[in-house]
Amino acid sequence: MAALEEGFTLSAVPLGAGPHGLLGVEQSDKADQFLVTDGGRTVILYKVSDQKPLGSWSVKQGQIITCPAVCNFQTGEYIVVHDNKVLRIWSNEDVNLDKVFKATLSAEIYRIHSIQGAEPLVLFKEGAVRGLEALLAEPQQKIETVISDEEVIKWTKIFMVFKHTVLIFITEKHGNYFAYIQKFNSHTLSKYTLLLGQEEKSVIQSFSASVDRNFISLMSLSSDGCVYETLVPIHPRDPEKDQRVVRSLLLKTVVSGDARNGVALTVLDQDHVAVLGPLLPSSKECVSIWNTKFQTLQASKELPQGTSGQLWYYGENLFVLHGKFLTVIPYKCEVSSLAGALGKLKHSQDPGTQTVPHFVNWETSRGHRFGSQNSEQSKRILRRRKPEVSVQNPASKQLLSAIKKDSEKHIEEELCKFLAIKPTPDFNTIIGDIVSELLGRHKAEPSFYPRNSLMQLIQTHVLSHSLCPGLMEAALEKADVQMLQLCLQQFPDIPESVTCACLKIFLSISDGSLQEAEINMESVSDYSDSVQEEKMEEQTEVLHNGFNAEEENCGNCDRELNKKPQDAAEETTSCPVIPKRAALLNAILHSAYSEMFLLPHLKDIPAQHVTLFLQYLYFLYLKCSENATMTLPGLHPPTLNQIMDWICLLLDANFTVVVMIPEAKRLLLSLYKFVKSQVCICSELNKIEVSFRELQKLNQEKNNRELYSIEVLELF
């Protein structure tokens, strides 16, 4: 989950005295040190972790810096341009910029680019690019004009692609935008016209780009507040021709559309972008992190004193000019999850609450925590918490006494308090006691069923069936499928009889009551058109890893591969049970059992339920066999072995019954068919085994397994 940490101000000196705020923030050759170029005359080297400047250099009165200072990573020197044409190169030891190396060029410079592992490049305003060394060797050399008249460079960036530098710059002419890609290994320049699509009238306000194997993913923030992505190929098919690239909408309305200035965009990583600008028309400016994959707002931070509309991102820090001061906001991105992202989305779209979303505070959250990831997270936080004044014993005592008489609501609150305390070594026994106490009261007064509390306790991961044997019993009585599913997932030691009782309930409960239940669906993916979906997924994966040249070729063979299973899929209809029931049945499939003890209980299941379950299992088997890895899609799907074992078990237990039912006949026939094919495979494998054994024998003979031999041994 992406998060912004508390920012800090870098300089005590007001910056941004120039007309356009800061000129730039650039990395130096040492980690944690950054060159900040003021719009006026000053270059300052900051050490971010110490929050203090290490050095400051100024040009003479009357001169003005026109291009941000950069560090030449190959020599460790700094380079700055003043008065458009004059290069200054200096090192850390130099004090006065007047006395350092100076070179006056024949044309005006737009930017100097420096990147780790390559020579700095100089981009001239006319679009020509030169290496620094070549330029210094002959400063007055003629610089050609690349771009047409009235075309103005708006933005530029440099990348390393496979150890070669690639420079991109965007120009604008009469509201049309062009992208130029300059490759330095082949000295080719390709030009692309950016097609704005339907939003022709919008003005692009900020650019950012990242490189993704064979593409530069160019993101642009338009004046309508949306972020668009344009994929610009690095290796053009025909470099001579004028080419066009279209942009696609990536994020909708990340900043308020009427924000005319002070908006900026930068790519953070594969899935995240940072946007500077007001979220809502009336609100203050803020930095916000968006997840492009889930289209969600991950974090944001208000900047009430206004910004210059500039945003830089290096390493783990976002640099932004807040008021008159340069502010550093550390940015962190943990592994993101859909659940977490959705949680954010809810918050950010709720107009009633504050516009700036907060993190969910796990320490105060109560109940409604489903899914293992969330609860794990909460556990981690619980563990991190410092021990509080309250001691374990009184808290648990208080809770136990609350259980005896108080209402469910009150108990829940007490429980939350108790769980928030750092777990002690006897945590699990106390949890066990609490559960048995709760169940005891439930037994005494059947109306008392503290469902939420129990759910919360189960998710502490310390309970087992033997610790609270009554829990599942009570849930079975209440036909509380959600609780049963949770128990099946969490308890390692459920007896086979209880597993079977759960199975009976899962099979017999009506669809209507299932729809109401809130069931963890992570083990079920949409089976109905999983073939198509999988193909889609594959494609998105390819995109994630960048352009795959073989994709087109592969598509055909894929289709051929898929042909057969598709036929099979046509043969079987859709999933015989609704997804919620499927999720419950999957929980059964995942549970541990010993067949010897399970078989007698399986015999008690009514025939039509057996058939239904068999149909579902057979359906799963078919889905499994559709792909080469023999797995089902989804987060935590049943494995092929589990499916097979259960089919065998069910048939073993109920064979005579199943044989008698007419509607099971077709199913049995298909099962028979697939067993036959399995037997076929097995016999083939056996054949191979024989050959392997022969090989092994040959090998053993080589290893001299005779009864007697004379060998030479040298001891060292």
Next chain:
Amino acid sequence: MGEFKVHRVRFFNYIPSGIRCVAYNNQSNRLAVSRTDGTVEIYNLSANYFQEKFFPGHESRATEALCWAKGQRLFSAGLNGEIIEYDLQALNIKYAVDAFGGPIWSMAVSPHGSQLLVGCEDGSVKLFQITPDKIQFERNFDRQKSRILSLSWHPSGTHVAAGSIDYISVFDVKSGSAVHKMLVDRQYMGVSKRKCIIWGVAFLSDGTVISVDSAGKVQFWDSATGTLVKNHLIANADVQSIAVSDQEDSFVVGTAEGTVFHFQLVSVTSNSSEKQWVRTKPFQHHTHDVRAVAHSPTALISGGTDTHLVIRPLMEKVEVKNYDAALRKITFPHRRLISCSKKRQLLLFQFTHHLELWRLGSTVATGKNGDTLPLSRDADHLLHLKTKGPENIICSCISPCGSWIAYSTTSRFFLYRLNYEHDNISLQRVSKMPAFLRSALQILFSEDSAKLFVASNQGSLHVIRLLEGSFKHLHTFQPQSGTVESMCLLAVSPDGNWLASSGTSAGVHVYNIKHLKLHCTVPSYNFPVTALAIAPNTNNLVIAHSDQQVFEYSIPDKQYTEWSRTIQKQGFHYLWLQRDTPITHISFHPKRPMHILLHDAYMFCIIDKSLPLPNDKTLLYNPLPPTNESDVIRRRTAHAFKISKIYKPLLFMDLLDERTLVAVERPLDDIIAQLPPPIKKKKFGT
């Protein structure tokens, strides 16, 4: 270090006998193991699990039960209907008493150690009184319908549980009448089996009787009411053995599928005093039936048809996580079954009921390290010598010249003269053995094959001069006054002047053969001796102990040598001390007095006393030749222990001459191939 031609012998077709019973003795921390051939072995668990004693078996004496009484006395009972007590000092059978109830299937000693109970084929349970030097029949309990297969005393000694076929009886000891009869369900997985055999019972102090039976059940019974309390179905096959710990908080059962299950008494909930038996750990260390289990305070011990004795330490009971906490699997006997005639290149193999004599092959080729040389002559099986009578062979030996073979059973001593005429071999038994030469624990020929040394089981050592076709008794060294401990190991010096002998616990005695008197006694050490040898020329006695220590004692000087003191001061390498099989043979290089060759089941080692000793930081075992290292490094890293692990399991290794070694291996696969097939378990996809 040198290049050797190694005769790699794998034709020793030795199959250890399956384990039938084990009995653990808590007082002395010893384990008695009986095998299907009637042999009874005593393992000292404190001395690195060394097999310190053994009683040879007898064809007609199938042991079915084994137990310790009063800490020191060992009884066995078997299908010949006899109860036998063993003499642990003299290593022979003290007496045998017929119980007159047909084959005996079970036996149990009362908790106080004064009474012995046997269960017989005819359904009788017989009570014997244990007197200081014998046992005496006291009375019969109520006779049951069928054989009594298992017996267990209540810890108070007032009641006895007896497992029979289809039911368990609870007897009142005072009256001898059956108080309860608990019928065991014959049903097995819903299928009715013909009979349900109660293979084992255990009576706990709270009155619970635990039974294991042929239907794969472990059942808990209340002996006061005679009702079934709890039933664990744990196997598809028979559960054949049970053993309860002294604290009665855990017990172990063994099944015919080779699985051993550990049951523990654990609290039902966190802070309740109510406890219940829970099956906690399954172990699968066996491939075949686990016929016997024992429960020591720190380990589960199991043995069965697959001949392994497995000692599985309970990690929660082990205080120090040292090498003792590791699983032990004992397969081979800790004594030598092979002797060798260096002059004629003969090997004599000892089996239970016969001896085999083999001549090694030869080759004229040479090669480099690792080569297998072409044979110019293959090994020959010269002789197959069957014993007369039903008794097992205790020990055997071939003389260095190859012309004498001697072996002994419990009651007879045999000496043969071998004559070689070209390729023909003739065997002539030396008749008229003197009366005192009845049974030998160890036989040894002198280097020149002119003398024969016999350690008899009364602690005496006989010296016999061998002449062409006859012999002459020279002398008998009597044991020190008061001791009757038998000598198990002998070593003679190559010059024939010194004879060293060692028993199971006392020190090593050295006799002067010329003057026929005791020369000295090596100070006794806490751990039993596993191998002995006297070096040529220097007459240094090298002694290996079961704790993997090796001492060198100078016989002429009557003191430990300088090298021995040095290595004791510095200590052996930790990896050397962690080996889990004892050294069973020591020999010397005829031309290199500084070398000692010794081996255990998994390595052989040449100790070069001239090189520095390894410390714990040096690499003890380096299988790779030091190729690209300079001489300086090689010299610096070289240490005294040159170890090879190529040959394993190694039953015997000796130097035939300066450049030739003989190694007798017995691959485990070959043993497994000759065992009966295990119970087939259904596996998915097969």
